[in-house]
Amino acid sequence: MNKKGGNVLVWILVVGAIAAFFLFRDGDEKSYNDSGYRSGRQGIISEKTLSRDEAIESYWDEIKDYIDGTETIDACSSDSGNCYDLDADISNGQVEEIYFSNGGYLYFSADIDESGNASDFDQNGNGWDFTIDMDSSIIDDAISDWASDNGYTIE
Incomplete structure (x- = not known):
């Protein structure tokens, strides 16, 4: 294989690996919020939003210290x-x-x-x-x- 053909093959493999990474990185990672299961960055952002009742139910032992x-x-x-x-x-x-x-x-x-x-x-x-x-x-x-x-x- 000549040098030019080898470089093209390397670039195709690099681009393919990057594309595969972005396509499959969120595969099974899911986080829950009120509207159901979401994956990826949007799910991470929504984890930091709680209803008042959810906060009390899940974090009361921490919240009560603020009373x-x-x-x-x-x-x-x-x-x-x-x-x-x-x-x-x-x-x-x-x-x-x-x-x-x-x-x-x-x-x-x-x-x-x-x-x-x-x-x-x-x-x-x-x-x-x-x-x-x-x-x-x-x-x-x-x-x-x-x-x-x-x-x-x-x-």
């Missing part, structure tokens, strides 16, 4: 059965202190779960159940801050 501030919650005494709407200090996803209208307060370390519920005993040994509105601004802010820090977009 900080004071919020009105439903607080129910297990002993008396009475429930109150009370302001609560929440830090890193835990109800830490509730405030009564008479100036009293109680301390807790109650972890808020993905449904907005928490339970704990106060410093006097009395049981309490708490519920935070999962549509409240403090939860929205936590989800937004978590998404921003982790490169996600919430739809």
Whole structure:
């Protein structure tokens, strides 16, 4: 084979290898999003977009660490059965202190779960159940801050 024919053959093989690489590189790689399975770069981009509910369901243990501030919650005494709407200090996803209208307060370390519920005993040994509105601004802010820090977009 002459030199010119050899060069043409090498170029054909190189171009063919490059074309095969691009045609078959996404073969079995698939990523899931709301509209079904997609492959390739579009699937990778869509992985970083979550609905609010998907974020809570899949990443609550991370998101709850962003819940900080004071919020009105439903607080129910297990002993008396009475429930109150009370302001609560929440830090890193835990109800830490509730405030009564008479100036009293109680301390807790109650972890808020993905449904907005928490339970704990106060410093006097009395049981309490708490519920935070999962549509409240403090939860929205936590989800937004978590998404921003982790490169996600919430739809």
